[in-house]
Amino acid sequence: MSGAAPIIDGSTIQGPTVKSPTIKGWCPGALRPMESGDGWVVRVRPRAGRLSQDQARGIAALSAAHSNGLIDLSARANVQLRGVTMASHAPLIDGLRALGLLDESTQAESQRNVTLAPFWARGDGAHDVALDLSAALTSPSAPRLPSKFGFVVDMGVAPILRNIAADIRIERISGGALIYGQGAQTGAMVPLAQAVQTALHLAQWFVDAGGIGADGRGRMAGLLAQGRAAPAAFAQCAVPAALPFAPHIGLHKAGALVGFEFGQMQAETLAKLAGLGPLRITPWRMVLIEGAQTMPTLAHVITDADDQMLRVIACTGAPACIQAHGPTRDLARALAPHIPQGQVCHVSGCAKGCAHPTAAALTLTATPSGFDLVQNGRAGDTPTLAGLAPSYIPQALNAL
Ligand code: SF4
The missing domain is CATH 3.30.413 (Sulfite Reductase Hemoprotein; domain 1)
Incomplete structure (x- = not known):
C-alpha cells in the first residue's frame, strides 16, 4: 500500500461526522435476546467456552429449527443464533435448557x-x-x-x-x-x-x-x-509485560484451530464440526477442535493461515443490523485481496465497531454519506478521510 498519490472520493476532515450509535449497555443473552434487523439475536454462553459434541450438535439442530440457521461467534467466545422470532424463542429456550446451556435467570x-x-x-x-x-x-x-x-x-x-x-x-x-x-x-x-x-x-x-x-x-x-x-x-x-499475540490457524497441542468468514457459520457447518470433537469457542471468532490432530477439510471452514479472509473483519452491517448505515461484508470481501499479510482491515456498519472494538491498521466506518477511513484506530475515532464511495476504497487503500 504505497506509491502514487491517493485517488480518493472524499476529503480530509477534522472530526467525526455522524451522530453516535445507540449504546444499549448490555449484551444479548439466551433469556434476554436482542432485537436486530433480521430478528432476535440469542446469545448462548458455553461454560468456560467449551461445547461437548452433544451440545454443539444440539445447537446446530436448534439453529436450523428455530432461527435463520446463521451462527455467529462473538468476541467473548460465545455463540449467537440469529433470526429468532417471538414464536420460535420458547422452543429454542427449551432446547438449550435440555442441553445444559441455560442459566436460571437473566441476571x-x-x-x-x-x-x-x-x-x-x-x-x-x-x-x-x-x-x-x-x-x-x-x-x-x-x-x-x-x-x-x-x-x-x-x-x-x-x-x-x-x-x-x-x-x-x-x-x-x-x-x-x-x-x-x-x-x-x-x-x-x-x-x-x-x-x-x-x-x-x-x-x-x-x-x-x-x-x-x-x-x-x-x-x-x-x-x-x-x-x-x-x-x-x-x-x-x-503485572509483567507480555508479547503481542496473534492466533494461528493450524494444529496446536490442544487441537486444531479453524476460522470462518467473518466468524459466522451455517448450522450445517457446526453440526459437521461437532462430529470431530468437543469445541472450544475462542474470542478470536475461531473454534478449536479439541484433541484433533489433523486439520479438517470442510466447506466454509478456513484452515489456511494465509487465507485472505482472515485479514478482514466486518460486523453484520445493513440490513441485518438496524443501526447500520450501510452493508459491510461485500465491501470487506472486495478489500481482502488488497490487505497485506499481517494487517487487519475492519469494516464497520456504524461507529460502534462491535466486530472489533480495538484499533485496527485500517478501519472503514459506514456513515450516511459514505465510508470514513481511520488509520491505526477504532471505528468511532476521528477519520483521516471521509465520505468514501465503496467503489473507490480499493484504490484509496492501494494508494496509502
Ligand atoms: S457496529 Fe455493526 S453490528 Fe454493531 S451496531 Fe454498528 S452496524 Fe450494528
Whole structure:
C-alpha cells in the first residue's frame, strides 16, 4: 500500500461526522435476546467456552429449527443464533435448557462473563478456575456487576488475551495466579486455589468503590483511571509485560484451530464440526477442535493461515443490523485481496465497531454519506478521510 498519490472520493476532515450509535449497555443473552434487523439475536454462553459434541450438535439442530440457521461467534467466545422470532424463542429456550446451556435467570446469564484462553490442558487448573468462577458469579452472594463487566482467565505459560476486553484478569505467575483489574500496573499473587475468591474480592471492591454509575454501567478501567486504588493486596506484584499475540490457524497441542468468514457459520457447518470433537469457542471468532490432530477439510471452514479472509473483519452491517448505515461484508470481501499479510482491515456498519472494538491498521466506518477511513484506530475515532464511495476504497487503500 504505497506509491502514487491517493485517488480518493472524499476529503480530509477534522472530526467525526455522524451522530453516535445507540449504546444499549448490555449484551444479548439466551433469556434476554436482542432485537436486530433480521430478528432476535440469542446469545448462548458455553461454560468456560467449551461445547461437548452433544451440545454443539444440539445447537446446530436448534439453529436450523428455530432461527435463520446463521451462527455467529462473538468476541467473548460465545455463540449467537440469529433470526429468532417471538414464536420460535420458547422452543429454542427449551432446547438449550435440555442441553445444559441455560442459566436460571437473566441476571445470572448477564453476570457470567468469563472468557478462557482456549489452549488450556487437562490438569493445568485453567478450565477449573473458569468453571468455578462462572458458578460463583451466578450465586446469590456474587457481586452485582454491570452486564458488560467481564473476566478473562488467561493461564497459559504466557498471557495471550491481553488485547481481549476484560475488567478483571487472572493469569499464571510463579506457580500461582495473578489477579488484577484492567488498567492496573499491579495485582495480587495468590495460590491457584484462591484465584476465584480473590477475583470476586476485587469485583466487590469495584462495586463498593462506586464503579457502577447511575445508569447501571461501569468498567474497571474507568474506575482505576479516576485514581481509585484497589485494596493493598492488589499492589503486591507488578503485572509483567507480555508479547503481542496473534492466533494461528493450524494444529496446536490442544487441537486444531479453524476460522470462518467473518466468524459466522451455517448450522450445517457446526453440526459437521461437532462430529470431530468437543469445541472450544475462542474470542478470536475461531473454534478449536479439541484433541484433533489433523486439520479438517470442510466447506466454509478456513484452515489456511494465509487465507485472505482472515485479514478482514466486518460486523453484520445493513440490513441485518438496524443501526447500520450501510452493508459491510461485500465491501470487506472486495478489500481482502488488497490487505497485506499481517494487517487487519475492519469494516464497520456504524461507529460502534462491535466486530472489533480495538484499533485496527485500517478501519472503514459506514456513515450516511459514505465510508470514513481511520488509520491505526477504532471505528468511532476521528477519520483521516471521509465520505468514501465503496467503489473507490480499493484504490484509496492501494494508494496509502
Ligand atoms: S457496529 Fe455493526 S453490528 Fe454493531 S451496531 Fe454498528 S452496524 Fe450494528
